[in-house]
Amino acid sequence: MTLRQSPLRVRVLRSGSSGNAILVEAGLTRFLVDAGLTAEAVLREIGEDGRVPRLDAILLTHEHDDHARGAAAVARATGAVVLANEPTLRAAGPLLAGVRVELFRPGRPFALGSVEVTSFPLPHDAAEPVGFMLSRDGVRATIATDLGEVTDELLARACGADLFVLEANYDLGLMAVSSYPWFLKNRIVGAQGHLSNDGAARAAVAAADGRPQTICLVHLSEANNLAPLARDTVRAALDAAEARGVRVEAVRPNRGGSWWTASPAPGAR
Ligand SMILES: [Zn+2]
Ligand SMILES: [Zn+2]
Incomplete structure (x- = not known):
């Protein structure tokens, strides 16, 4: 190679x-x-x-x-x-x-070695938070963590991505019964906070384009989520939308994940 x-x-x-x-x-x-x-x-x-x-x-x-x-x-x-x-x-x-x-x-693409990087805005309570779209030889990975809600711009950057690394911070049911103080719960569920499993499921369905894709769910809360629950919520939504070519992984809270690797398609430059 x-x-x-x-x-x-x-x-x-x-x-x-x-x-x-x-x-x-x-x-x-x-x-x-x-x-x-x-x-x-x-x-x-x-x-x-x-x-x-x-x-x-x-x-x-x-x-x-x-x-x-x-x-x-x-x-x-x-x-x-x-x-x-x-x-x-x-x-x-x-x-x-x-x-x-x-x-x-x-929004302006720049080169980092052989990878083209484009930032895009995300709704979150920081100075100017962004996600990144990474492209190389026709392969695309979109990364979006820390976002209060799913935006059209996010979907535009994620639709058709080979890899979509996406926040699935909390399950609303677990959040309701967790010991987090109310002010913190309100911050997390707010439009400038973090994304729920249901929000991640909506984004996953909208980003599916019929090709084989991988969704990697990250930034799971240890107190308000479980990796199997996040994965199943997104999987169920994709199945309901008949987007069966999308593989779903969830990285356990405060752990790492495995390598995702994509080679350029034959003939791609
Ligand atoms: Zn964070
Ligand atoms: Zn943050």
């Missing part, structure tokens, strides 16, 4: 309220989407044989601690550049002091 044909690979290192990081590889390009774990934990996950891991960049979706906590230390350790939009960088402030940072513009 030549470098040109090397696959797009994505692995959720950790997802949930205690920290979020996703590793993306394509040929010689290697970057993170968020680094919301301690630097030690990130380096342990992406390191090889005790050497300093190769890492080109850390893309930030937003400045919340569970997404940005380890970004500066990982960037310092690896030489990776931190990429974010201007309001996120401003909000992250001292957290990124002394680190090489670059800005991206909303």
Whole structure:
């Protein structure tokens, strides 16, 4: 296999309220989407044989601690550049002091090695939170965590994606009986909060385009969700819509997932 044909690979290192990081590889390009774990934990996950891991960049979706906590230390350790939009960088402030940072513009595609990256807005209570659409050689992965509701723009970016990494934060029934204080429950279920299993199911159905696709459910709440429940809720909605070609996985709260790999279609460039 030549470098040109090397696959797009994505692995959720950790997802949930205690920290979020996703590793993306394509040929010689290697970057993170968020680094919301301690630097030690990130380096342990992406390191090889005790050497300093190769890492080109850390893309930030937003400045919340569970997404940005380890970004500066990982960037310092690896030489990776931190990429974010201007309001996120401003909000992250001292957290990124002394680190090489670059800005991206909303909606404007940019190249990260061999991967084209486009950010798009998400409704969430941060400075200017975004999701990312990653494209390489006709293969597309869309990542959307931390969103209060499903928007048309999200569906436009997710429809037809080969991989859709999507938040399924809570089950409304479990949330109703959980011990979370009411102010926190109200924040989570609000339009600028987090996505429910039912919301994820709606987005999954709308993003299905009849081809084989994978939906990876992430950012599950340990108190208000269960991985099998999230998976079954989305699966049932897809089956009801006869979208049987979509594979559904749910990453357990505060755990990592397995590699997702897609090679370019024959003849794709
Ligand atoms: Zn957040
Ligand atoms: Zn989060």
